[in-house]
Amino acid sequence: MRAHPRWDIPLTIAGALVVVLLGTAFIAKPFSIPSGSMEDTLQVGDRVLVNRVVYHLRPIERGDVIVFDGTDSFVPQGSATARDPITGALVSVGQSLGVLAPDGTDFVKRVVGVGGDHVQCCSPDGRLIVNGVPLDEPYLFPGDAASAFAFDAIVPEGKLWVMGDHRSQSADSRAHLAAPGGGMVQESKVIGRVMAVVWPPSRWGAIDIPEGYAKVEQ
Numbered sequence: 130m131r132a133h134p135r136w137d138i139p140l141t142i143a144g145a146l147v148v149v150l151l152g153t154a155f156i157a158k159p160f161s162i163p164s165g166s167m168e169d170t171l172q173v174g175d176r177v178l179v180n181r182v183v184y185h186l187r188p189i190e191r192g193d194v195i196v197f198d199g200t201d202s203f204v205p206q207g208s209a210t211a212r213d214p215i216t217g218a219l220v221s222v223g224q225s226l227g228v229l230a231p232d233g234t235d236f237v238k239r240v241v242g243v244g245g246d247h248v249q250c251c252s253p254d255g256r257l258i259v260n261g262v263p264l265d266e267p268y269l270f271p272g273d274a275a276s277a278f279a280f281d282a283i284v285p286e287g288k289l290w291v292m293g294d295h296r297s298q299s300a301d302s303r304a305h306l307a308a309p310g311g312g313m314v315q316e317s318k319v320i321g322r323v324m325a326v327v328w329p330p331s332r333w334g335a336i337d338i339p340e341g342y343a344k345v346e347q
Contacts, residue, residue, distance in 0.1 A: 158321065160196055160237070166293035166300070167237055170194065170268050170336065176328035177336070179321040189289065189316060191259070191345065192338035193240045194323040197291075202310040202318065203300075204234050237323060238301055239268075242290035247283055250276040265341035270295040276303060288313035
């Protein structure tokens with residue numbers, strides 16, 4: 130039986146929302162960038178498309194820009210603000226459509242080290258060192274140093290060392306060395322890889338892995 134005409138538009142909208150929500154749950158999800166920690170690669174307010182399935186097909190790689198749940202690494206367990214069910218549902222739909230930024234436990238950073246890597250700063254010429262190889266980082270925010278302070282870390286298997294591209298404005302693995310997780314992010318907490326900027330149109334473009342990371346393979 131055909132639906133009454135007055136229900137055509139609501140049913141179409143509802144069907145479209147279901148498709149969007151299913152797609153964002155399993156394939157790709159838009160996020161809005163809330164801070165300047167990844168400038169100039171990602172700007173505040175950029176809408177980016179996060180691939181949620183790519184890491185079921187290949188390992189996480191150095192140089193990937195990822196969105197991850199920072200619970201137990203960057204954010205203590207239970208510190209997120211609780212929402213009532215209605216607000217939570219509206220926020221979930223808004224995030225699925227890319228209208229809202231990730232919540233207080235989600236972060237976007239670049240993977241610098243994967244399990245087994247030795248990450249240090251800095252070389253005599255001021256570069257990060259990964260597995261003994263000074264790293265070229267053309268994506269760094271203009272004028273930023275690789276790091277304002279020294280560090281030396283071995284990344285455990287199953288974890289990641291992540292950093293923002295705007296180093297002077299990024300609270301990343303360096304800032305959490307003394308935390309229980311030692312600044313490392315669990316691979317299981319990764320939501321997906323940032324594939325491209327999709328809004329605004331003037332900033333459309335893919336987020337590729339810089340070539341310099343190929344030199345640091347163990």
